Amino acid sequence: MDGLIFDIKRYAIHDGPGIRTTVFMKGCPLRCRWCHNPESQHYQPEAMEQKRKLGERTFTENHTVGYRISTDDLMREIRKDDVFFEESGGGVTFSGGEPLLQADFLLECLRRCKAEGIHTCVDTAGAVSTPLLDDICQYTDIFLFDVKTAEEQVFKTYIGASYSTVIDNLQRIAANGSHIVARIPVIPHVNDSEDDINKIIALLADIPQVREVNLLPFHRTGADKYKRLGRNWEMGDTPNLTKDDLQSMQQQFTDAGFVVKV
Ligand code: SF4
Structure with a gap:
């Protein structure tokens, strides 16, 4: 079996416990306006502009983002980092894009990892219905589940696709007794008011598997990629947020009994 990925990042320290190898799977049905990996969205390889320096001169050329890889080859890549997993309590994280879009490939990779004793995380926005x-x-040892908003209308305006699918998947993962960490990208004017956060807290309060929350401040690092892909960056000049900007919402979550990481 093979799947479509666009990157493998080694020594990742923000994608779950310990030192991790993160596999970025290509394809996502959502279109979050702030997405910092727009090259992950289309479910096919695509061209992205890249600048290269040769001496004093800078050249622009296209390179292809996305390639197919077999589970055998991917496992070979993952195993190279075994020693780091063992020493740090790390493992592999399947991210994207949306890993559930390639559910059969994801399941096969997870099975193979567990058979070899490798800790697994799935970083998902829960945007795809799958019988698997x-x-x-x-x-899956830990789901890193994106919770972007608790309001269907906000979801429709800024993210697209089906809010109810996300909620159904969140509840189904919880019903399986899985460990879930909620990841909240904090986006100015989308989900950063006290009221927005209270609504997310009310949503998560009903799901006992979620006791840990990661707050991810908005940043503009992906803006340049949109130009390189020939697409529009729709966040205009929205400024970066800092950890300090998230202090009051961090306190809201703490007061509600969640463990919060920023
Ligand atoms: S869910 Fe993630 S990968 Fe998909 S569009 Fe949103 S930010 Fe990008």
Whole structure:
């Protein structure tokens, strides 16, 4: 079996516990306006402009983002980092894009990792319905589940696709008893008011599997990629947020009984 990925990042320290190898799977049904990996969205290889320096001169050329890889080859890549996993309590994280879009490939990779004793995380926005979700839960140690808003209208305006699918998947993963960490990208004027956060807290309060929250401040690092892909960056000149900007919402989550990391 093979799947479509666009990157493998080694020594990642923000994608779950310990030192991790993060596999970025290509394809996502959502279109979050702030997405900092727009090259992950289309479910096909695509051209992205790249600048290269040769002496004093700078050249622009296209390179292809996305390639197919077999589970055998991917496992070979993952195993190279075994020693780091063992020493740090790390493992592999499947991210994207949306890993659930390639549910059969994801499930096969997870099975193979668990058979070799490798810790697994799935970083998902929960945006795809799949009959394989219960099986995926069996082989996933931690879900890093994006919770972008608790309001359907906000979801429709800024993110697209189906809000109810996301909520159904969140509840189904919880019903499987899986460990879930909620990841909240904090976006100015989208989900950063006290009221926005209270609504997210009310949503998560009903899900006992979620006791840890990661707050991810908005940043503009992906803006340049949109130009390189020939697309529009729709966040205009929205400024970066800093950790300090998130202090009051961090306190809201703490007061509500969540463990919060920023
Ligand atoms: S869910 Fe993630 S990968 Fe998909 S568009 Fe949103 S930010 Fe990008």
